[in-house]
Amino acid sequence: MTEGRTLRADAVRNRKKILAAAREQVTAHGPDVGMDEIATAAGVAVGTLYRHFPTKTDLVAAVMEEFVARIADDIEAACGRVAAGGRAWDELTGFLARLIEAAATDQAIKAATQTLGAVPDDKADEDRASTALANLIRTAQSDGDLHPDISVADIYLLFSSVPTDCPPTTRTRWLTLVLFGLNPHGRAGDRTSAR
Amino acid sequence: MTEGRTLRADAVRNRKKILAAAREQVTAHGPDVGMDEIATAAGVAVGTLYRHFPTKTDLVAAVMEEFVARIADDIEAACGRVAAGGRAWDELTGFLARLIEAAATDQAIKAATQTLGAVPDDKADEDRASTALANLIRTAQSDGDLHPDISVADIYLLFSSVPTDCPPTTRTRWLTLVLFGLNPHGRAGDRTSAR
DNA sequence: GATAAAGTCGAACCATGGTTCAGCTTACTT
DNA sequence: AAGTAAGCTGAACCATGGTTCGACTTTATC
Numbered sequence: 001m002t003e004g005r006t007l008r009a010d011a012v013r014n015r016k017k018i019l020a021a022a023r024e025q026v027t028a029h030g031p032d033v034g035m036d037e038i039a040t041a042a043g044v045a046v047g048t049l050y051r052h053f054p055t056k057t058d059l060v061a062a063v064m065e066e067f068v069a070r071i072a073d074d075i076e077a078a079c080g081r082v083a084a085g086g087r088a089w090d091e092l093t094g095f096l097a098r099l100i101e102a103a104a105t106d107q108a109i110k111a112a113t114q115t116l117g118a119v120p121d122d123k124a125d126e127d128r129a130s131t132a133l134a135n136l137i138r139t140a141q142s143d144g145d146l147h148p149d150i151s152v153a154d155i156y157l158l159f160s161s162v163p164t165d166c167p168p169t170t171r172t173r174w175l176t177l178v179l180f181g182l183n184p185h186g187r188a189g190d191r192t193s194a195r
Numbered sequence: 196m197t198e199g200r201t202l203r204a205d206a207v208r209n210r211k212k213i214l215a216a217a218r219e220q221v222t223a224h225g226p227d228v229g230m231d232e233i234a235t236a237a238g239v240a241v242g243t244l245y246r247h248f249p250t251k252t253d254l255v256a257a258v259m260e261e262f263v264a265r266i267a268d269d270i271e272a273a274c275g276r277v278a279a280g281g282r283a284w285d286e287l288t289g290f291l292a293r294l295i296e297a298a299a300t301d302q303a304i305k306a307a308t309q310t311l312g313a314v315p316d317d318k319a320d321e322d323r324a325s326t327a328l329a330n331l332i333r334t335a336q337s338d339g340d341l342h343p344d345i346s347v348a349d350i351y352l353l354f355s356s357v358p359t360d361c362p363p364t365t366r367t368r369w370l371t372l373v374l375f376g377l378n379p380h381g382r383a384g385d386r387t388s389a390r
Numbered sequence: 391g392a393t394a395a396a397g398t399c400g401a402a403c404c405a406t407g408g409t410t411c412a413g414c415t416t417a418c419t420t
Numbered sequence: 421a422a423g424t425a426a427g428c429t430g431a432a433c434c435a436t437g438g439t440t441c442g443a444c445t446t447t448a449t450c
Contacts, residue, residue, distance in 0.1 A: 008396060008447055034437060045399045047440080056438065147375070157369055161356030174352055180342070181376030203417055203426060229407060240429045242410080251408065 015052050017042045022063050023108075030107035031060045065125060067112040072129040074098060079132045082139055089145035092136050093179060096159065100171055103162045110164050147184050210247050212237045217258050218303075225302035226255045260320060262307040267324035269293065274327045277334055284340035287331050288374060291354065295366055298357045305359050342379050 007015070021042035025033045035056055039046045053059040078091040103110040133152050140146035163174050202210070216237035220228045230251055234241045248254040273286040298305040328347050335341035358369050 010446070011397060014397085035439085036437080046438090047400065048398055050439070051397065154368070154372060157358065157365065158372060161358060163352065163356060170352065173349070177349060177353060177376050178373075179376070181372050181374070205417070206427060209428085230409085231407080241408090242430070243428055245409070246427065 011052075014042070014044055014048055018044060018049060018052055018059075019062065022059055023066060026060065026063050026108045026111075027106050031064075031111050035059075063108060064112050067106075067108050068129065069125040071099065071109075071112065072125045072132065075129055075132040075136065079135050082136065087145070088136055088139035088143055089183070092140055092146070093175075095136075096155075096179075097175060099159065100162050100175055101168075104164050104168070104171055110162070113162055114160050144184065146182055150182060206247075209237070209239055209243055213239060213244060213247055213254075214257065217254055218261060221255065221258050221303045221306075222301050226259075226306050230254075258303060259307050262301075262303050263324065264320040266294065266304075266307065267320045267327065270324055270327040270331065274330050277331065282340070283331055283334035283338055284378070287335055287341070288370075290331075291350075291374075292370060294354065295357050295370055296363075299359050299363070299366055305357070308357055309355050339379065341377055345377060 018038070021044075022038050025038050025041050029037075035046055035049055038059070039049055042049075049059060053062065075095055078086075078095050082088050082091050099109075099113065103113055130152055133155060137146060137150060137152065137155070141148050141150070158178055163171060213233070216239075217233050220233050220236050224232075230241055230244055233254070234244055237244075244254060248257065270290055273281075273290045277283050277286050294304075294308065298308055325347055328350060332341060332345060332347060332350070336343050336345070353373055358366060
Protein backbone atom coordinates (compact mmCIF):
# COMPACT_ATOMS: atom_id res chain seq x y z
CA MET A 1 0.00 0.00 0.00
CA THR A 2 2.64 2.48 1.04
CA GLU A 3 4.91 0.72 -1.49
CA GLY A 4 6.54 3.32 -3.70
CA ARG A 5 8.77 1.29 -6.00
CA THR A 6 11.47 -1.26 -5.24
CA LEU A 7 14.41 0.74 -3.92
CA ARG A 8 17.94 0.14 -5.05
CA ALA A 9 20.27 -1.61 -2.62
CA ASP A 10 22.40 1.45 -1.78
CA ALA A 11 19.28 3.56 -1.55
CA VAL A 12 17.89 1.49 1.32
CA ARG A 13 21.28 1.61 2.98
CA ASN A 14 21.42 5.40 2.69
CA ARG A 15 17.87 5.79 3.89
CA LYS A 16 18.80 3.96 7.07
CA LYS A 17 21.95 6.01 7.54
CA ILE A 18 19.97 9.21 7.05
CA LEU A 19 17.30 8.28 9.55
CA ALA A 20 19.95 7.21 12.06
CA ALA A 21 21.90 10.44 11.63
CA ALA A 22 18.75 12.55 11.79
CA ARG A 23 17.68 10.80 14.98
CA GLU A 24 21.09 11.40 16.49
CA GLN A 25 21.38 15.03 15.43
CA VAL A 26 17.82 15.97 16.37
CA THR A 27 18.30 14.30 19.72
CA ALA A 28 21.45 16.29 20.37
CA HIS A 29 20.55 19.69 18.95
CA GLY A 30 16.79 19.75 18.54
CA PRO A 31 14.72 20.02 15.37
CA ASP A 32 16.60 23.16 14.33
CA VAL A 33 19.75 21.39 13.14
CA GLY A 34 20.75 22.25 9.63
CA MET A 35 20.23 19.80 6.81
CA ASP A 36 23.96 20.04 6.14
CA GLU A 37 24.75 18.74 9.58
CA ILE A 38 22.44 15.78 9.21
CA ALA A 39 23.88 15.05 5.78
CA THR A 40 27.47 15.21 7.05
CA ALA A 41 26.64 13.02 10.02
CA ALA A 42 25.09 10.50 7.64
CA GLY A 43 28.10 10.60 5.33
CA VAL A 44 25.88 11.72 2.48
CA ALA A 45 25.30 14.86 0.43
CA VAL A 46 22.37 17.19 1.06
CA GLY A 47 20.76 16.31 -2.22
CA THR A 48 20.36 12.73 -1.08
CA LEU A 49 18.26 13.85 1.86
CA TYR A 50 15.87 15.46 -0.57
CA ARG A 51 15.66 12.31 -2.65
CA HIS A 52 14.28 10.47 0.36
CA PHE A 53 12.31 13.24 2.00
CA PRO A 54 10.67 16.00 -0.04
CA THR A 55 11.27 18.60 2.66
CA LYS A 56 13.03 19.03 5.97
CA THR A 57 9.71 19.02 7.76
CA ASP A 58 9.05 15.52 6.47
CA LEU A 59 12.42 14.25 7.64
CA VAL A 60 11.98 15.70 11.11
CA ALA A 61 8.43 14.37 11.22
CA ALA A 62 9.75 10.90 10.48
CA VAL A 63 12.15 11.17 13.41
CA MET A 64 9.45 12.53 15.67
CA GLU A 65 7.24 9.57 14.92
CA GLU A 66 9.93 7.32 16.30
CA PHE A 67 9.99 9.26 19.53
CA VAL A 68 6.24 9.30 19.87
CA ALA A 69 6.38 5.55 19.30
CA ARG A 70 8.93 5.25 22.11
CA ILE A 71 6.68 7.23 24.44
CA ALA A 72 3.73 5.05 23.47
CA ASP A 73 5.78 1.94 24.24
CA ASP A 74 6.59 3.33 27.67
CA ILE A 75 2.96 3.96 28.62
CA GLU A 76 1.86 0.62 27.29
CA ALA A 77 4.52 -1.08 29.40
CA ALA A 78 3.23 0.83 32.42
CA CYS A 79 -0.27 -0.32 31.57
CA GLY A 80 0.97 -3.88 31.43
CA ARG A 81 2.50 -3.60 34.90
CA VAL A 82 -0.80 -2.27 36.21
CA ALA A 83 -2.60 -5.24 34.71
CA ALA A 84 -0.09 -7.41 36.56
CA GLY A 85 -1.08 -5.85 39.87
CA GLY A 86 0.86 -2.57 39.93
CA ARG A 87 -0.66 0.60 41.35
CA ALA A 88 -1.88 2.87 38.53
CA TRP A 89 -0.96 6.13 40.28
CA ASP A 90 2.59 4.98 40.81
CA GLU A 91 2.92 3.94 37.19
CA LEU A 92 1.44 7.22 36.04
CA THR A 93 3.81 9.34 38.11
CA GLY A 94 6.69 7.09 37.14
CA PHE A 95 5.91 7.56 33.49
CA LEU A 96 5.63 11.32 33.87
CA ALA A 97 8.92 11.45 35.76
CA ARG A 98 10.65 9.47 33.04
CA LEU A 99 9.08 11.68 30.39
CA ILE A 100 10.22 14.91 32.01
CA GLU A 101 13.69 13.53 32.55
CA ALA A 102 13.94 12.37 28.95
CA ALA A 103 12.75 15.75 27.71
CA ALA A 104 15.58 17.41 29.58
CA THR A 105 18.29 15.36 27.90
CA ASP A 106 16.65 14.83 24.61
CA GLN A 107 15.83 17.88 22.51
CA ALA A 108 13.68 15.75 20.24
CA ILE A 109 11.53 14.40 23.05
CA LYS A 110 11.07 17.94 24.23
CA ALA A 111 9.79 18.94 20.81
CA ALA A 112 7.71 15.78 20.65
CA THR A 113 5.89 16.56 23.92
CA GLN A 114 4.98 19.94 22.51
CA THR A 115 3.54 18.28 19.43
CA LEU A 116 1.51 15.64 21.27
CA GLY A 117 -1.59 17.72 21.75
CA ALA A 118 -1.62 19.36 18.34
CA VAL A 119 -1.41 18.75 14.58
CA PRO A 120 0.44 15.43 14.31
CA ASP A 121 0.93 13.25 11.27
CA ASP A 122 1.60 10.20 13.39
CA LYS A 123 -1.97 9.21 14.10
CA ALA A 124 -1.18 5.58 14.80
CA ASP A 125 1.39 5.95 17.58
CA GLU A 126 -0.33 8.91 19.16
CA ASP A 127 -3.51 6.89 19.35
CA ARG A 128 -1.62 4.06 21.02
CA ALA A 129 -0.24 6.51 23.59
CA SER A 130 -3.62 8.12 24.16
CA THR A 131 -5.57 4.92 24.71
CA ALA A 132 -2.93 3.49 27.03
CA LEU A 133 -2.83 6.75 28.98
CA ALA A 134 -6.61 6.80 29.16
CA ASN A 135 -6.50 3.30 30.57
CA LEU A 136 -3.98 4.31 33.21
CA ILE A 137 -6.02 7.37 34.14
CA ARG A 138 -9.23 5.38 34.48
CA THR A 139 -7.64 2.87 36.81
CA ALA A 140 -5.95 5.51 38.95
CA GLN A 141 -9.30 7.27 39.29
CA SER A 142 -11.18 4.17 40.39
CA ASP A 143 -8.37 3.64 42.91
CA GLY A 144 -9.19 7.10 44.24
CA ASP A 145 -5.66 8.28 43.55
CA LEU A 146 -6.50 10.73 40.79
CA HIS A 147 -9.06 13.50 40.64
CA PRO A 148 -12.10 12.06 38.83
CA ASP A 149 -12.44 14.72 36.13
CA ILE A 150 -8.88 14.60 34.83
CA SER A 151 -8.70 13.68 31.16
CA VAL A 152 -6.00 12.67 28.70
CA ALA A 153 -6.16 16.16 27.24
CA ASP A 154 -5.41 17.57 30.69
CA ILE A 155 -2.22 15.55 30.98
CA TYR A 156 -1.16 16.59 27.50
CA LEU A 157 -1.95 20.19 28.38
CA LEU A 158 0.16 20.16 31.49
CA PHE A 159 3.05 18.35 29.88
CA SER A 160 3.09 20.27 26.63
CA SER A 161 5.20 22.81 28.46
CA VAL A 162 7.71 20.87 30.49
CA PRO A 163 10.59 23.08 31.66
CA THR A 164 13.78 21.72 30.13
CA ASP A 165 16.52 24.32 30.22
CA CYS A 166 16.94 24.22 33.98
CA PRO A 167 18.71 22.22 36.72
CA PRO A 168 17.29 18.79 37.57
CA THR A 169 16.06 19.98 40.96
CA THR A 170 13.88 22.55 39.21
CA ARG A 171 12.33 19.89 37.01
CA THR A 172 11.65 17.71 40.03
CA ARG A 173 10.03 20.62 41.79
CA TRP A 174 7.85 21.31 38.77
CA LEU A 175 6.61 17.74 38.70
CA THR A 176 5.86 17.93 42.41
CA LEU A 177 3.81 21.08 41.95
CA VAL A 178 1.83 19.61 39.08
CA LEU A 179 1.19 16.33 40.87
CA PHE A 180 -0.26 18.26 43.82
CA GLY A 181 -3.07 19.29 41.52
CA LEU A 182 -3.75 15.79 40.28
CA ASN A 183 -3.83 13.82 43.50
CA PRO A 184 -6.88 14.24 45.77
CA HIS A 185 -4.86 13.16 48.82
CA GLY A 186 -3.10 16.51 48.66
CA ARG A 187 0.45 16.45 49.92
CA ALA A 188 0.23 12.72 50.41
CA GLY A 189 1.15 12.20 46.79
CA ASP A 190 4.46 13.98 47.27
CA ARG A 191 7.40 11.63 47.18
CA THR A 192 9.81 14.10 45.60
CA SER A 193 11.91 16.38 47.75
CA ALA A 194 10.82 20.00 47.59
CA ARG A 195 12.94 22.90 46.33
CA MET B 196 24.62 59.08 35.51
CA THR B 197 23.04 57.29 32.58
CA GLU B 198 23.28 60.63 30.74
CA GLY B 199 24.86 60.11 27.36
CA ARG B 200 24.88 63.55 25.76
CA THR B 201 22.10 66.07 25.12
CA LEU B 202 20.05 64.64 22.27
CA ARG B 203 18.87 66.70 19.38
CA ALA B 204 15.17 67.60 19.29
CA ASP B 205 14.22 65.31 16.42
CA ALA B 206 16.32 62.55 17.90
CA VAL B 207 14.21 62.46 21.04
CA ARG B 208 11.08 62.51 18.89
CA ASN B 209 12.30 59.59 16.83
CA ARG B 210 13.38 57.64 19.87
CA LYS B 211 9.83 57.86 21.17
CA LYS B 212 8.35 56.86 17.82
CA ILE B 213 10.70 53.90 17.65
CA LEU B 214 9.87 52.65 21.11
CA ALA B 215 6.15 53.11 20.43
CA ALA B 216 6.37 51.22 17.14
CA ALA B 217 8.51 48.50 18.66
CA ARG B 218 6.03 48.08 21.51
CA GLU B 219 3.17 47.84 19.05
CA GLN B 220 4.89 45.44 16.66
CA VAL B 221 6.30 43.19 19.35
CA THR B 222 2.88 43.06 20.97
CA ALA B 223 1.29 42.02 17.72
CA HIS B 224 3.84 39.65 16.26
CA GLY B 225 6.18 38.70 19.08
CA PRO B 226 9.89 39.43 19.49
CA ASP B 227 10.63 37.89 16.09
CA VAL B 228 9.40 40.85 14.03
CA GLY B 229 11.90 42.14 11.56
CA MET B 230 13.74 45.37 12.15
CA ASP B 231 12.36 46.58 8.85
CA GLU B 232 8.83 46.21 10.08
CA ILE B 233 9.52 48.14 13.23
CA ALA B 234 11.28 50.84 11.21
CA THR B 235 8.41 51.14 8.75
CA ALA B 236 5.86 51.26 11.54
CA ALA B 237 7.86 54.05 13.15
CA GLY B 238 8.13 55.96 9.89
CA VAL B 239 11.88 55.78 10.10
CA ALA B 240 14.73 54.05 8.26
CA VAL B 241 16.42 50.96 9.66
CA GLY B 242 19.66 52.80 10.21
CA THR B 243 17.95 55.08 12.69
CA LEU B 244 17.05 52.12 14.88
CA TYR B 245 20.72 51.28 15.09
CA ARG B 246 21.59 54.83 16.04
CA HIS B 247 19.42 54.49 19.14
CA PHE B 248 19.94 50.81 19.93
CA PRO B 249 23.23 49.06 19.16
CA THR B 250 21.49 45.79 18.38
CA LYS B 251 18.03 44.32 17.96
CA THR B 252 18.37 42.50 21.24
CA ASP B 253 18.76 45.81 23.03
CA LEU B 254 15.68 47.27 21.40
CA VAL B 255 13.54 44.28 22.25
CA ALA B 256 14.94 44.28 25.78
CA ALA B 257 13.85 47.88 26.18
CA VAL B 258 10.32 46.93 25.17
CA MET B 259 10.31 43.91 27.46
CA GLU B 260 11.23 46.08 30.39
CA GLU B 261 8.06 48.07 29.84
CA PHE B 262 6.00 44.91 29.98
CA VAL B 263 7.70 43.63 33.08
CA ALA B 264 7.00 47.03 34.59
CA ARG B 265 3.33 46.69 33.67
CA ILE B 266 3.19 43.27 35.33
CA ALA B 267 4.88 44.67 38.41
CA ASP B 268 2.29 47.47 38.55
CA ASP B 269 -0.48 44.90 38.41
CA ILE B 270 0.83 42.86 41.34
CA GLU B 271 1.51 45.95 43.40
CA ALA B 272 -2.05 47.10 42.83
CA ALA B 273 -3.26 43.68 43.98
CA CYS B 274 -1.09 44.04 47.06
CA GLY B 275 -2.65 47.39 47.73
CA ARG B 276 -6.16 45.93 47.59
CA VAL B 277 -5.11 43.23 50.06
CA ALA B 278 -3.82 45.90 52.42
CA ALA B 279 -7.25 47.51 52.09
CA GLY B 280 -8.92 44.32 53.28
CA GLY B 281 -9.06 42.15 50.15
CA ARG B 282 -8.47 38.41 50.32
CA ALA B 283 -4.92 37.55 49.22
CA TRP B 284 -5.86 34.28 47.50
CA ASP B 285 -8.48 36.01 45.39
CA GLU B 286 -6.05 38.71 44.39
CA LEU B 287 -3.40 36.14 43.58
CA THR B 288 -5.68 34.07 41.35
CA GLY B 289 -7.07 37.24 39.82
CA PHE B 290 -3.59 38.40 38.94
CA LEU B 291 -2.67 35.03 37.47
CA ALA B 292 -5.87 34.95 35.43
CA ARG B 293 -5.16 38.40 34.04
CA LEU B 294 -1.59 37.41 33.31
CA ILE B 295 -2.55 34.29 31.40
CA GLU B 296 -5.21 36.17 29.48
CA ALA B 297 -2.78 38.93 28.57
CA ALA B 298 -0.18 36.41 27.48
CA ALA B 299 -2.69 34.94 25.06
CA THR B 300 -3.36 38.23 23.28
CA ASP B 301 0.00 39.80 23.72
CA GLN B 302 2.97 38.04 22.18
CA ALA B 303 5.32 40.29 24.13
CA ILE B 304 3.82 39.41 27.50
CA LYS B 305 4.10 35.78 26.56
CA ALA B 306 7.79 36.24 25.88
CA ALA B 307 8.11 38.31 29.04
CA THR B 308 6.66 35.59 31.26
CA GLN B 309 9.23 33.20 29.86
CA THR B 310 11.99 35.63 30.73
CA LEU B 311 10.81 36.33 34.26
CA GLY B 312 12.63 33.48 35.91
CA ALA B 313 15.88 33.77 33.98
CA VAL B 314 18.61 36.16 32.77
CA PRO B 315 16.91 39.55 32.83
CA ASP B 316 18.49 42.98 32.44
CA ASP B 317 15.57 44.69 34.13
CA LYS B 318 16.58 44.11 37.72
CA ALA B 319 14.55 47.01 39.09
CA ASP B 320 11.10 46.10 37.79
CA GLU B 321 11.58 42.42 38.28
CA ASP B 322 12.49 43.05 41.89
CA ARG B 323 9.35 45.12 42.34
CA ALA B 324 7.29 42.27 40.93
CA SER B 325 9.05 39.69 43.06
CA THR B 326 8.70 41.48 46.38
CA ALA B 327 5.04 42.31 45.75
CA LEU B 328 4.36 38.72 44.78
CA ALA B 329 6.21 37.47 47.85
CA ASN B 330 4.01 39.72 49.94
CA LEU B 331 0.85 38.33 48.36
CA ILE B 332 2.07 34.78 48.82
CA ARG B 333 2.90 35.30 52.48
CA THR B 334 -0.53 36.71 53.23
CA ALA B 335 -2.37 33.98 51.34
CA GLN B 336 -0.38 31.39 53.27
CA SER B 337 -1.17 32.86 56.68
CA ASP B 338 -4.82 32.88 55.57
CA GLY B 339 -4.46 29.15 54.99
CA ASP B 340 -5.42 29.53 51.34
CA LEU B 341 -2.06 28.63 49.88
CA HIS B 342 0.20 25.68 50.52
CA PRO B 343 2.84 26.85 53.02
CA ASP B 344 5.93 25.88 51.05
CA ILE B 345 5.09 27.64 47.80
CA SER B 346 7.67 30.24 46.84
CA VAL B 347 7.94 33.05 44.34
CA ALA B 348 10.21 30.84 42.26
CA ASP B 349 7.45 28.21 42.16
CA ILE B 350 4.98 30.66 40.70
CA TYR B 351 7.49 31.80 38.12
CA LEU B 352 8.24 28.19 37.31
CA LEU B 353 4.62 27.31 36.72
CA PHE B 354 3.88 30.42 34.71
CA SER B 355 7.00 30.39 32.62
CA SER B 356 5.15 27.96 30.38
CA VAL B 357 1.67 29.36 29.99
CA PRO B 358 -0.12 27.82 27.02
CA THR B 359 -0.96 30.59 24.57
CA ASP B 360 -1.72 29.21 21.16
CA CYS B 361 -4.97 27.59 22.18
CA PRO B 362 -8.66 28.42 22.68
CA PRO B 363 -9.62 30.45 25.78
CA THR B 364 -11.34 27.45 27.36
CA THR B 365 -8.06 25.54 27.27
CA ARG B 366 -6.26 28.37 29.03
CA THR B 367 -8.94 28.48 31.68
CA ARG B 368 -8.66 24.76 32.17
CA TRP B 369 -4.90 25.03 32.54
CA LEU B 370 -5.24 27.67 35.24
CA THR B 371 -7.74 25.48 37.05
CA LEU B 372 -5.40 22.50 37.00
CA VAL B 373 -2.49 24.56 38.31
CA LEU B 374 -4.54 26.19 41.04
CA PHE B 375 -5.58 22.74 42.28
CA GLY B 376 -1.98 22.20 43.21
CA LEU B 377 -1.64 25.49 45.04
CA ASN B 378 -4.73 25.51 47.17
CA PRO B 379 -4.86 23.20 50.20
CA HIS B 380 -8.67 23.21 50.17
CA GLY B 381 -8.57 21.03 47.09
CA ARG B 382 -11.43 21.52 44.69
CA ALA B 383 -12.75 24.33 46.85
CA GLY B 384 -10.42 26.73 45.10
CA ASP B 385 -12.04 26.00 41.77
CA ARG B 386 -14.15 28.84 40.50
CA THR B 387 -13.47 28.26 36.83
CA SER B 388 -15.63 25.92 34.77
CA ALA B 389 -13.90 22.71 33.87
CA ARG B 390 -13.01 21.56 30.33
C1' DG C 391 29.82 -5.88 -20.31
C1' DA C 392 26.75 -2.56 -22.28
C1' DT C 393 22.64 0.22 -21.51
C1' DA C 394 19.22 2.69 -19.06
C1' DA C 395 17.23 3.97 -15.02
C1' DA C 396 17.92 5.09 -10.33
C1' DG C 397 20.61 7.32 -7.14
C1' DT C 398 24.15 10.57 -5.62
C1' DC C 399 26.83 14.64 -5.41
C1' DG C 400 27.60 19.50 -4.13
C1' DA C 401 27.99 23.90 -5.80
C1' DA C 402 24.76 27.34 -6.75
C1' DC C 403 20.29 29.41 -5.87
C1' DC C 404 17.16 31.93 -3.15
C1' DA C 405 14.79 33.89 0.74
C1' DT C 406 15.14 35.84 5.19
C1' DG C 407 16.84 39.09 8.43
C1' DG C 408 20.26 41.46 11.13
C1' DT C 409 23.84 44.96 10.42
C1' DT C 410 26.77 48.61 8.16
C1' DC C 411 28.26 52.94 6.05
C1' DA C 412 28.92 56.73 2.63
C1' DG C 413 26.23 60.44 1.35
C1' DC C 414 22.65 63.57 2.40
C1' DT C 415 19.60 66.44 5.67
C1' DT C 416 18.55 68.73 9.81
C1' DA C 417 19.09 71.01 14.13
C1' DC C 418 21.81 73.69 17.13
C1' DT C 419 25.77 77.23 17.68
C1' DT C 420 28.12 81.77 17.01
C1' DA D 421 23.39 83.32 7.74
C1' DA D 422 27.12 80.18 7.68
C1' DG D 423 29.32 76.28 9.64
C1' DT D 424 29.51 71.98 11.79
C1' DA D 425 28.41 68.07 14.13
C1' DA D 426 24.59 65.09 14.98
C1' DG D 427 21.16 62.55 12.88
C1' DC D 428 18.86 60.20 9.10
C1' DT D 429 18.55 57.39 4.95
C1' DG D 430 18.37 52.99 2.43
C1' DA D 431 20.74 50.34 -0.67
C1' DA D 432 24.16 47.04 -0.05
C1' DC D 433 26.47 43.66 2.78
C1' DC D 434 26.73 39.36 5.06
C1' DA D 435 25.49 35.14 7.39
C1' DT D 436 22.33 31.46 7.79
C1' DG D 437 19.74 27.68 6.05
C1' DG D 438 16.43 25.37 3.14
C1' DT D 439 16.02 23.86 -1.64
C1' DT D 440 17.23 22.84 -6.59
C1' DC D 441 19.42 20.77 -10.60
C1' DG D 442 22.66 19.30 -14.18
C1' DA D 443 26.74 16.41 -14.21
C1' DC D 444 28.43 12.20 -12.55
C1' DT D 445 28.28 7.28 -10.49
C1' DT D 446 26.20 3.07 -9.21
C1' DT D 447 22.91 -0.62 -9.49
C1' DA D 448 20.13 -3.66 -11.91
C1' DT D 449 18.74 -5.71 -16.31
C1' DC D 450 19.44 -8.11 -20.77
